[in-house]
Amino acid sequence: MSDLVRNTIRFVLFILVQYYVLFQIRPLHQFVVPYVYYLYVLWLPFSMGRMSLMLVSFLFGLTLDYFTQTPGLHAAACVMIAYLRGFVVNILIPQEGAEQNYKSPSPVSMGWAPYAVYVLVLTLLHHIYLVFLEWLQFGSFLFFLGKVVATSGISLMLVLITELLFFRKEKFRTNTA
């Protein structure tokens, strides 16, 4: 399967799962909103330029926004993590040029520990920005803090489950072949 086809299918699946499964769950508490859709942005291949990465993320976020009737909210958060993704990967990649050998970020290509940090940092950034935009319109500081912590916790759990359920085999690529 080519990258384009695979990512197009993922695009649709992530949106549908996020809206029709996770948003339909009865809320446990006002702070807890299960988010997993942004994993799509984290899974996009290394080879994409930063510009196309941001453009795809913008469209991705906007698509979800049209379902939830909040145009711009998720799009803004997605664009931000797409922009910052490159910096985080550069810091965390174990050795220079290792991203050339694999297609996309995953526990196999980056190693479990760096990958966990990568997900943690971008999850926190995504939720802080998202909840901040909500907070601008209403709520208190306690609401902001509580929601970021609770939502990040549940999101990280969902990401872990997703990674274990859909384990992505990454082939090691070399120039010699």
Next chain:
Amino acid sequence: MRNIFLFIRRYFNFVFFVVLQVAALYILFHYNKFHEAVFSNVANELTGNIGGKYNNVTYYFHLKKTNDDLAKENEELRNKLLSNFERPDTTQKMMQDSIPYDTLGHHRKYLYREAKVVNNTVSLPNNTLTIARGENQGVQKNMGVIGPTGVVGVVINTSANYAVVMSLLHRQSKVYASLKKTGETGYVFWDGNSPLYITLKNVPKSAPLAKGDSVVTSQYASYRFPQGILIGTVMDIVDDKTSSFYTVRLKPATNFFNVQYVTVVENLVKDEQAKLEEETNKINQ
């Protein structure tokens, strides 16, 4: 000049990032103000379509509950039928009424249209429903929406075949309400905390109030809703000593978790009312 170009080229990624951010934020804040957005009509149509397909599946699981609600509503309506009441006939002679029209000037004020819910959220800070009935089927912005058991919300956006309804669980929702027993008025809004409660405010403390009392739409809400539609029942009363008004938590009459069918209410004389009020406002200024 060359330096400027070099600068832009060097930081092109960052510039592009800022442009996309500004675009997203512009859409976000523009939308929340005017309830309109770029391509919102086309997007409504599309998400409504997907929602309809999804609803075909989930609808099946709620059939029992939906059926119960509709049966109960039928029972209630049947109880209101005029034929249920018998009046002893006291006239002595049969007379044919010679006037062909109603001299009291009765005219229809509200028109009801049934609609199916195809999309629904309860867990977001601003919750909406999408219904499978749009402009082509007579739904316009600002119409009231009620369900089998009570008030649901207000239409905020329409496309050709779908409409988006702001439910009571929306930050900008505000419905004028009154106590069913004594008629004191106030307004109902949502504080955004729990989808299980809505809040009633501005009811004076002189009104007797107890748990379980019904709160219905008031005559001031008649622009959108007929008077006396159930909004919710009193769950508990917050004792605020600093105010001479009650703050009351209500349990919404509509169960937003499984609403399947709603009725859109059109006020046929609202233009007349709006025009009159607007003219009066002009004079008063």
